[in-house]
Amino acid sequence: MYDPIFRLWLTALLALVCGSAWASTDPDSLLSASLSDLMSIEVTSANKRQERAFEVASAVYVLTADDIASVGARNIPEALQYVPGMQVARIDTNRWAISARGYNDAYADKLLVMIDGRSIYTQFYSGVYWDNNDIPVDLIERIEVIRGPGAAIWGANAVNGVINIITRDVAATQGLYLTGVNGSGDEDGFLEAWYGGRISTQMLGRISLKFAQRDNGEPLVRQPDGQLEDWQQLRLGGRIDYQDGYDEWVLDAEVFSSTAEDYESDYSLAAPWRRSFKASREGDGYFLRGEWRHYVSSAVQAKLTSYISGESLDTDQLSYRSTTYDIEYQQTHDAGQHLLVWGLGARRYADTIGGSFVFNMAPESDAIRIFNGFFQDEVTLWNDALRLIIGSKLEYHDYTRFNLQPSARLSYFPSQSTTLWAAASRSVRQPSRADRGLVINTVAPPFTADYPGPYPFLTALRGSVDVYEETAKTLEIGYRWRSARAISLDITLHLTDYDDLVSSSFSGPFCAGGISLQTNPGCIVTSPYLEGHLVTTNDTSGRVGGIEIAITYQPDDQWRTDAGGHWLEVLKDRGAGRANERNRTDPRYQLFLRNHYQFSERWSVDVNLRRVDELPGILVPAYTSLDMQLRWRPSESLELSLTGQSLLDSQRPEFFLSSEVEKEMPRTVYVRFRFER
């Protein structure tokens, strides 16, 4: 194990050496900058983006790079913890259960997540492998979170929300940048570095790397195989931005590899029936993305994006390999009163999933094609006081054929400081490969409380090719207000009716091999075990409603407070039993309070609190989390910080997966340096 004292010392030494050679930025350097450099500079036009966020008819929350640094986020999920309406729970060192507006799980399937327009959502189980997407956090320019359906533009699977992670342009990351973290608790350390430079008059490039190492969480019950190995990940990336007059091209690529250990459960039809063992978990992947933006005029813009990505995950019980090809075209026309956006896209996803007795997939390999087209018109009415957006996406999916996802949104601006909005939409979650073909076998031993008989009981959860899309109809209303200077308020009320939700219905018991006991009762004499089938069907529905609030108070440049939270209520639930309080796995409420105080030019402190309701369905108690961060800038190019996370508990659970060994997350303290030149 790496000596922690040595690492702290080395980090400090690195910081001191770097700190002695800093360069300051000088506005007069603009005169000595070349024309192409000047054209690469991001200009701050007063509040254009904030204007759009204030007026938009959606429940949008934007986390800027400053916000992400303020909460001391080391990865994307940690940043999302401070977004109202998001449920973010840590399962173990590198896995998270993340959703918006309910239905959270490690395999939460109603949230669309993208990095620079590239979907990181897998068709395998309609979710995100967050451990495969641990990109360098300081490369993120902003994260736009839209709670609620974004289907009209983003398409299927954006039922409960869309997360857009946007990375910084190469022009904004010129020079050398280094950041390193070293700590206790679960944080062994990570190093992020990039270097951006000019390749030619019109071309800028950047290479980046991230190496991270983290301890695994502590199991609730001591396991016989002993401690788990650390999780380790290496990512290497590169990007080229090219501009030629009004055209911009981007070429972006990354490869990564990670290794971890976890406890897995194996089942068998003979004693000991179930055993827990240490197993390796290895992931790797890549992507290559190209983008072309063409500005025909200030009124007409076009964008063409294409990418290929692959990811794999290998555990002792599952091997998963997938490749995705995607191409999309989008055009915007600003025609005065009408802002028209339309687009076409095509995607092909192919995978091979190898299994074991516990997990297996039928068929082992499959390919899914998705074609889509969308259209949206934003109409300005009544002297700019009213804005109506109507749009729809038409999608063809190999599993479910055609689907229409329309939406209508209205914004009303009674004054410069107030926005009222309302929206109605229909969205769809396409069935995943798991819904259609995954088989999970678990065995309950004989002579237990659940199965008192003399037979072991095999439960087979089976996907079905008859599974079709889930649908949701959502109504939202929102109110935003801001004072002349310091305060802003954002409230959203939402109500969603879900239909055809995927769940399982039990049939059985059968004798071994699926022989019916009813028609063949004698089979019980010779059957070595009994079995039951949980068949995946679309026979549940539900209604969920809630309120989300965000407040910002910033009286001056030194102090800023962000507070927010949500209340979520399952109003109706036919079939899955989620309305039953005992089964609840989403917190009914969540609150957060973030404070940033800039003492001086060089010193600042952040104090962040979160309160999360209990999850009675998986026996996770409610908790309050306190994170604190002290930051010091000894020079323009160097920052040192000390961060403590989960300071109120030495360790605590946030989420348990019933099929796995339960883990708790420890209190973490780490030091960090950031250097740029």
Add this chain to the structure above:
Amino acid sequence: MSILWQRWLHLTLCLSLSLLLPLQVMAVDEKSVKAAIVYNFSRFVREKDPSVATRMMCVLGDVPEATIFDEIMSAETLPEGVTYQRLTNFADMKHRCQIAFMPAALQDRLQEFLQLADESGLLTISDADNFIEQGGMVGLEVIRGKVRFSVHVKRVADTGMTIDSQLLRLARIVE
């Protein structure tokens, strides 16, 4: 990853820092960047007639987007062959300036500017809306947070001025 490799990585990164000194680009206010781009124009624009040694760069108005030029077009920073004057009276442009910049803040006087410029045969630059469509020669606009410019090549050629190919390569050419 072995302990030795990690220590080596730390040390190597530390030593290599001092060797790298590229320009660091950051977000700056719009009028400063536009002013710097117009300043560059004055360097890359020449009279076709080689006997004309100097060119007068004029900036119109009293608004902050114009007065910023007083700071950057000082005696120490003026490009070779360029003289500078800021005018509040548009009519003073005639027969005095070879290049003139009108900021978008004076958009309502655009037609007056273009007419006077046309009568004088001078090269016009502005960030006013639809500048080229209205008859201008070099238009600046902000696209996705970055400043871009368009050049109406024929109108520029009619003034007897030439623009360096380095600059034209970065422009959107309008025929």
